[in-house]
Amino acid sequence: DTEVTQTPKHLVMGMTNKKSLKCEQHMGHRAMYWYKQKAKKPPELMFVYSYEKLSINESVPSRFSPECPNSSLLNLHLHALQPEDSALYLCASSQGISGPKGETQYFGPGTRLLVL
Amino acid sequence: AQTVTQSQPEMSVQEAETVTLSCTYDTSESDYYLFWYKQPPSRQMILVIRQEAYKQQNATENRFSVNFQKAAKSFSLKISDSQLGDAAMYFCAYRSADFGNEKLTFGTGTRLTIIP
Numbered sequence: 152d153t154e155v156t157q158t159p160k161h162l163v164m165g166m167t168n169k170k171s172l173k174c175e176q177h178m179g180h181r182a183m184y185w186y187k188q189k190a191k192k193p194p195e196l197m198f199v200y201s202y203e204k205l206s207i208n209e210s211v212p213s214r215f216s217p218e219c220p221n222s223s224l225l226n227l228h229l230h231a232l233q234p235e236d237s238a239l240y241l242c243a244s245s246q247g248i249s250g251p252k253g254e255t256q257y258f259g260p261g262t263r264l265l266v267l
Numbered sequence: 268a269q270t271v272t273q274s275q276p277e278m279s280v281q282e283a284e285t286v287t288l289s290c291t292y293d294t295s296e297s298d299y300y301l302f303w304y305k306q307p308p309s310r311q312m313i314l315v316i317r318q319e320a321y322k323q324q325n326a327t328e329n330r331f332s333v334n335f336q337k338a339a340k341s342f343s344l345k346i347s348d349s350q351l352g353d354a355a356m357y358f359c360a361y362r363s364a365d366f367g368n369e370k371l372t373f374g375t376g377t378r379l380t381i382i383p
Contacts, residue, residue: 193373
């Protein structure tokens with residue numbers, strides 16, 4: 152089973168709101184990723200967690216705050232977002248071990264975020 | 268830095284026919300992985316096929332196969348017996364084989380339409 156789940160599916164928030172996106176996997180994967188995808192564009196990497204430690208931050212603004220409470224769960228906390236942050240936010244996971252299968256990323260269905 | 272180029276923004280094919288999507292990449296590394304992902308209008312990114320650079324044999328998965336030309340840095344995807352469910356955006360992606368270098372570099376995508 153290669154299932155990554157994300158909640159909520161849709162989110163509308165104002166620029167002063169605080170909200171969180173949640174991602175979960177039960178495949179025993181040890182690497183988890185957040186991507187941002189604008190319409191008709193490829194995903195852009197935001198953060199990588201490897202063995203519950205933040206290993207990559209692609210210079211993402213501090214209004215996005217990732218959290219990895221345990222190896223199965225990844226959150227993205229949102230605060231004071233701008234309308235240009237409206238996008239599809241994708242979560243992915245991989246085994247986190249060396250080798251082609253270990254490093255293949257599996258994606259969740261995404262959260263469609265609209266910032267008003 | 269690695270780059271991935273998909274020169275065909277849109278392609279169409281008659282149902283049951285064969286179509287080939289092109290992808291080229293640029294890297295100075297000798298060991299890496301290449302992927303094709305499919306993103307249907309329902310938006311979940313699905314792994315189609317994976318190729319290890321050190322393997323000369325082209326990967327196949329049912330109706331999907333690749334033509335991997337390492338010297339030419341080319342990685343095309345062939346879809347045989349096209350079906351309506353194949354309609355999607357297809358992304359080519361590159362990943363270094365260096366363990367810990369988790370970044371996936373995507374091409375700009377090819378939107379595939381299946382004509383009934």
